[in-house]
Amino acid sequence: MLGKTHMAVGIAATMAVTQPATVLELILAVGGGSLGALISDIDVGTSESHRDADKITILSVVVVAAVLALDYFFQAGIMNKVIGNSGYGRMIAGVLLFIGICAFGKEQPHRSFMHSLLALALLCFAIGLVWETAVVFFATGFLSHLLTDIFNKKKVRLLYPLKCGAALGLFHASGLANQLFFGVGSAVAVLEIVIFAGRIFH
Numbered sequence: 304m305l306g307k308t309h310m311a312v313g314i315a316a317t318m319a320v321t322q323p324a325t326v327l328e329l330i331l332a333v334g335g336g337s338l339g340a341l342i343s344d345i346d347v348g349t350s351e352s353h354r355d356a357d358k359i360t361i362l363s364v365v366v367v368a369a370v371l372a373l374d375y376f377f378q379a380g381i382m383n384k385v386i387g388n389s390g391y392g393r394m395i396a397g398v399l400l401f402i403g404i405c406a407f408g409k410e411q412p413h414r415s416f417m418h419s420l421l422a423l424a425l426l427c428f429a430i431g432l433v434w435e436t437a438v439v440f441f442a443t444g445f446l447s448h449l450l451t452d453i454f455n456k457k458k459v460r461l462l463y464p465l466k467c468g469a470a471l472g473l474f475h476a477s478g479l480a481n482q483l484f485f486g487v488g489s490a491v492a493v494l495e496i497v498i499f500a501g502r503i504f505h
Contacts, residue, residue, distance in 0.1 A: 304451050304452060304455070304480075304481050304485075305481055305485070306362065308451070308481050308488060309340040309343075310341055310362075311484075311492055312340065312448075313340020313341070313444035313445075313447045313448060314336045314337055314340070314444070314488075315488045315489075315492040315495060316336065317332045317335065317339070317440055317443040317444050318332045318336070318492065318496065319495065320439075320443045321443065322499075323499050324502070324503065325503060326379050327381060327384075329500060330370055330373045330374060330379055331370075331381075331437055332440055332499075333370075334366055334367070334369065334370035334440075335370075335437050335440025335443075336440055336447075337366045337444060338363055338366050338444065339441040339443065339444025339445035339446075339447075339448070340445065340448045341363050341444075341448075342363055342445065343417045343445065343452075344413075344417070345359050345360060345363070345405055345409045345417060346409055346416070346417040384434065385433060388434055388436075393432045393433065394433050394434075396432055397429045397432030397433035400425075401426060401429040401430065401433075404422065405417075405426075414452065414457055414458065414468070415463050416463050416464075418448075418463075419460055420463075421462075421463055422463070423442060423446070426441070451484060453469050454471050454473045455472075455474055456472045456473075457470060458470040
């Protein structure tokens with residue numbers, strides 16, 4: 304599936320699983336779900352073009368910036384909670400570890416390390432150093448990416464470094480199914496945002 308599809312499905316899945324009840328949780332569901340759903344495809348540059356990997360990297364940075372902007376606008380207190388929970392030392396260590404894992408993953412074959420349960424565990428550990436609350440939102444988005452990719456014809460190496468992979472072989476990554484997943488995922492995500500926002504701001 305393409306990046307925009309993973310993002311739409313990731314937000315929809317994360318909202319459904321986490322059921323955000325506050326502004327902070329709503330921001331984390333959208334931002335954390337998006338980042339988790341996008342980050343796996345940072346490895347596409349090794350199999351297709353570096354421009355695709357760069358797009359994923361830029362979009363991931365935009366998602367983080369948007370979360371910080373929403374935090375400031377709605378005064379959700381995310382940065383204050385992160386600093387209060389972890390302190391600057393753990394926060395910096397977590398960010399550097401996250402970047403290091405992604406840098407390693409970017410150089411691996413597509414749908415190998417960055418599409419594995421090992422990468423999920425390591426990235427969640429890194430995020431946990433920064434702020435444990437964000438882990439479930441990120442992890443749900445990441446898992447949604449893995450699940451949707453399994454429908455494709457190319458195998459996903461969930462148990463990396465083992466060579467075996469999982470693929471149902473039902474669709475091509477950029478075909479009609481991708482458009483269907485994107486359309487349904489987007490519609491569900493928008494509906495969920497409206498519903499949960501309505502409950503929060505009611």
